Amino acid sequence: MQVIYNSTPMPEEDVRLSLSNRAFQYNDGFFETIMMEGGRLRFWLDHQERMREAELALHLELPDCFWDGTLEQQLLELTQQNEVSLGRLKLQVWRAGSGLYTPQTNQVEWLATVQQAAPAPEEPIHIGVCQSVRSIHSALSHVKGPQAPLYVLAGIEKQQKQQDDMLLLSLQGYVSELISSNIYWVKENVLYTPTLDTGCVNGVSRRNILRYCLEQHMEVRELQCAVGQLAEAEAVFASNVAGLRAIASIDAVPLPTQHPLISQIRKALYL
CATH class of the missing domain: 3.20.10.10 (D-amino Acid Aminotransferase, subunit A, domain 2)
Incomplete structure (x- = not known):
């Protein structure tokens, strides 16, 4: 399975995270679950809006690629690389650096993964x-x-x-x-x-x-x-x-x- 780690596509087994990773140590971040269907990201503008809200609430500094169209294109390419037709993308974002509760930086690291999804069931x-x-x-x-x-x-x-x-x-x-x-x-x-x-x-x-x-x-x-x-x-x-x-x-x-x-x-x- 291919993933994207800090804008770099790579096999999932090549991802290496430090033990000081703040997502692991303090749950210091957020995630977005995004559906891809028909070659488009469903509700993408609203996902961007909520990421802006998370950025402000958590005092993070998200990279420009989140807003200028680069991330959107990378996520669509990720679904193609993994031959996913109906995709459930997960974008995980966390504060970079180590430190204790008081962080060393507000910069972030991020990871995007995708799985094939089934059409949502309609049964009550x-x-x-x-x-x-x-x-x-x-x-x-x-x-x-x-x-x-x-x-x-x-x-x-x-x-x-x-x-x-x-x-x-x-x-x-x-x-x-x-x-x-x-x-x-x-x-x-x-x-x-x-x-x-x-x-x-x-x-x-x-x-x-x-x-x-x-x-x-x-x-x-x-x-x-x-x-x-x-x-x-x-x-x-x-x-x-x-x-x-x-x-x-x-x-x-x-x-x-x-x-x-x-x-x-x-x-x-x-x-």
Whole structure:
């Protein structure tokens, strides 16, 4: 498998990382998961926007190649080199240098990898309410990576409870997000989703779904919501960059899964 390490294409077995690597030592960085389909990077401008936000939040200095078209071209070439037709790219970025908690530099190192992906399934999923951890709102909670251990623990609980996914609540007990997806619900032609202060990631698909609904002159509300209120919705669904899934039940409480908005969003953004 070919990868890109600090702008240099190479076989993955040639990548060598120091024991002082700050991603390993302190989780000092972030990542982006990007879908490639039809020779293009899906939602690329929104990924760039979120990388800018991560750069500011973590006090990093990302290289010019992230913004001038070079990185975009390199990622597309990486999918070609690995003969990937539908690709799931992962871009990992971390602060360079060593040091203790106080860094020596704000420059970064980065690694891009790609895997062949399957088309996102459309079957509804069954989820449980996570009891082991809760989403934590912070200056970093809107980007991907800094709070990853929370999602690892939620993933373990998902396995134990044999669910398709887990619903994380905020520290105040409000609906926040799924393990790797944002959550939405529809009622009386209004799209609802949790506010970012519940601790949810500011997902790239979230941005696109809210934008699409507003363009369709549909009312959008971001709010804090108790789990029980979801049972009153006409449909509840989750999304990430890979696709969109209706939610069929929460802790075995059934939910309706058919709504025209779900198919409209899927067709407009993912097909």
